[in-house]
Amino acid sequence: MKLGIIGCGLIGQKRAQAGKKLGLELVSACDLNIPAAQDLANRFGGQAVNDYRDVLSSDADILVVAVTHDKLAQIALEAVKAGKHLLLEKPGAVTSWALEPVLEEAIERNLSVKVGYNHRFHPSLQKARELVDQGALGQLMYVRGRYGHGGRLGYEKEWRMRREIGGGGELLDQGSHLIDLSLWFLGGFATVQAQLPNYYWKADVEDNAFLLLTTSLGQCAMLHATWTEWKNMFSFEIVGQLGKIAIDGLGGSYGPEQIAYHKMLPEMGPPETVIWQYPFPDQSWEKEFEELTKAIDQKRQPQGGLGEAIEVLRLIDIVYAQNRK
Ligand SMILES: NC(=O)c1ccc[n+]([C@@H]2O[C@H](COP(=O)([O-])OP(=O)(O)OC[C@H]3O[C@@H](n4cnc5c(N)ncnc54)[C@H](O)[C@@H]3O)[C@@H](O)[C@H]2O)c1
Numbered sequence: 001m002k003l004g005i006i007g008c009g010l011i012g013q014k015r016a017q018a019g020k021k022l023g024l025e026l027v028s029a030c031d032l033n034i035p036a037a038q039d040l041a042n043r044f045g046g047q048a049v050n051d052y053r054d055v056l057s058s059d060a061d062i063l064v065v066a067v068t069h070d071k072l073a074q075i076a077l078e079a080v081k082a083g084k085h086l087l088l089e090k091p092g093a094v095t096s097w098a099l100e101p102v103l104e105e106a107i108e109r110n111l112s113v114k115v116g117y118n119h120r121f122h123p124s125l126q127k128a129r130e131l132v133d134q135g136a137l138g139q140l141m142y143v144r145g146r147y148g149h150g151g152r153l154g155y156e157k158e159w160r161m162r163r164e165i166g167g168g169g170e171l172l173d174q175g176s177h178l179i180d181l182s183l184w185f186l187g188g189f190a191t192v193q194a195q196l197p198n199y200y201w202k203a204d205v206e207d208n209a210f211l212l213l214t215t216s217l218g219q220c221a222m223l224h225a226t227w228t229e230w231k232n233m234f235s236f237e238i239v240g241q242l243g244k245i246a247i248d249g250l251g252g253s254y255g256p257e258q259i260a261y262h263k264m265l266p267e268m269g270p271p272e273t274v275i276w277q278y279p280f281p282d283q284s285w286e287k288e289f290e291e292l293t294k295a296i297d298q299k300r301q302p303q304g305g306l307g308e309a310i311e312v313l314r315l316i317d318i319v320y321a322q323n324r325k
Contacts, residue, residue: 001024001025001061001062001293001296002024002025002026002027002058002059002060002061002062003016003019003024003025003026003027003046003060003061003062003063003064004026004027004028004029004030004046004055004058004060004062004063004064004084005019005026005028005029005030005040005055005063005064005066006030006031006052006055006063006064006065006066006067006075006079007030007031007064007065007066007067007068007089008029008030008031008033008036008037008039008040008066009031009036009066011066011089011116012029012031012036012040012064012066013040014285015064015066015087015285015289016029016040016043016044016064017044017285018285018286018288018289019044019062019064019289020044021286022286022289022290022293024062024289024293025045025046026040026041026044026045026046027045027046027047027058027059027060028046028047028049028054028055028058028060029041029044029046029047029048029049030048030049030050030051030052030054030055031050032050033050034048034050037049037050052067052075052078053078056078056079056082056084057082060084061084061085061296062084062085062086062087062292062293062296063079063084063085063086063087064086064087064089065079065086065087065088065089066089066116067089068159068165068166069091069093069094069159069165069166069167069168069172070094070164070165070166070167072088072089072091072092072093072094073092073093073094073098073099073102074098076088076092076093076099076102076113077101077102077105080102080105080106080109080111080113081105083109083111084111085111085112085113085292085296086106086111086112086113086114087113087114087116087288087289087292088102088113088114088115088116088306088309089115089116090115090116090117090176090177090180090309091115091167091172091176091309091312091313091316092115092306092309092310092313093167093309093313094166094167094168094172094313095167095313095317096310096311096313096314096316096317097317099306099309099310099313100310102306103306103307103310106301106306107301110299112292112295112296112299112300112301112302112305113301113302113305113306114288114289114291114292114295114302114304114305115304115305115306115308115309116288117176117177117180117181117304117308117309117312118284118285118287118288119177119180119181119250119284120180120181120184120284120288120303120304121283121284121285121287121288121291122250122257122278122282122284123257123276123278123283124247124257124258124259124276124278125181125236125247127259127276128185128236128238128245128247128259129184129185131245131261132185132238132240132245135242136240136242136243136261136263137238137239137240137241137242137243137244137245138240138241138242138243139240139241140185140186140219140238140239140240141219141220141239141240141241142219142220142221142222142239143181143182143185143186143220143221143222143236143237143238143239144221144222144223144235144236144237144239145178145181145182145221145222145223145224145235145236145237146178146223146224146225146226146233146234146235146236147174147175147177147178147224147225147226147233147234147235148174148224148225148226148227148228148229148232148233149174149226149227149229149232149233149253150227150228150229150230150231150232151201151227151228155201155227156201156202156203160173160205161201161203161204161205162203162204162205163204163205166205168205168206168316168320169196169198169203169205169206169207169209169227170205170206170207170208170209170225170226170227171194171196171206171209171211171225171316171319171320172316173225173227174225174226174227175209175211175223175225175316176312176313176316177225178211178221178223178225178236179211179213179221179223179312179315179316180304180308180309180312181236182213182221182223183308183311183312184304184308185238186213186215186219186221187215188215188216188311189213189214189215189221189315190214190215190216191213191214192211192212192213192214192315192318192319192322193211193212193322194209194210194211194212194319194322194323195208195209195210195323196208196209196210196319196320196323197210199228200227200228201227201228206323207226207227207228208224208225208226208227208228209223209224209225209226209319210223210224211223211224211319213315232253232254232255233254233255234247234248234249234250234254234255235247235248242263242264243261243262243263243264243271244261244262244264244271245259245260245261245262246259246260246262247259248260250282251278251280251281251282252282256277256278256279257277257278257279258275258276258277258278259275259276260273260274260275261273261274261275288304291303291304
């Protein structure tokens, strides 16, 4: 299959690398910043362009859309109307209602659209899913997720901190990954409470998001996403009546990735613990792409597709409405 990439920034480059590993041929690389498109085309092949409509009319079968948040949904909608399968970067849109027409068009045209919630494809999270599905934790009670970094010099001037481009702040950025993972393990949420402070960065969006989500059964997700963590961190815990899973790190600057399974014993006291470690480079980008290509072959929507992304955005819509000043 042939690939086109719209948005040749940090993530466009990661997607190009993953596409190459899967044997996809890059035919078109697009960025408003033409040197960025040219650089990607030089390294991975294809033609460099600066108007995304040239990619829509190319012979690419799959498009990666990895632009700023304000343009994701509009380009995605035009891309499915042009008959392309998509790997659309998270959060897919800045509101749920902007993403709904993309899902309708994709279903109508039998196109597969994966939304870039790649964390599901990290080995520790895949292992957690397997353990939960085997019943190793019993009835789930709650999850607790923390995800953060400390930005960089001049971060407040980047598009992520400009509401008209980013659509919001850290809630949409790293918070959306935590919500996606919580939905994956606990299903839908009935209520959401949140605090969205701005503690440090001089911007008109939140630099921290504290959330408490509750299912109709009373299970909770306690989540914290932050741009003021200073030392990058990722932690996701899943706690059931028979035991607990603790995931730490995502590799790279987020520290070595590992998952610990603590099994409670009938006599209680200290649990039995098994630890799996993954000291190799992040392969989630390839695994996620592989899920999309399989979904295309099997003519289905991929796991972590538009339906799930719309659920994440519905919760985010509610939080932003609650916190609007
Ligand atoms: N899955 C993940 O873990 C993850 C991590 C980081 C970012 N992201 C997401 O990836 C997307 C891109 O983020 P990034 O970090 O690569 O940003 P970036 O700023 O590095 O790259 C975005 C690129 O899009 C280009 N662009 C903007 N509008 C365009 C348009 N209309 N046509 C063509 N090019 C256009 C910009 O010039 C820029 O080069 C965002 O949705 C972000 O949330 C996902």
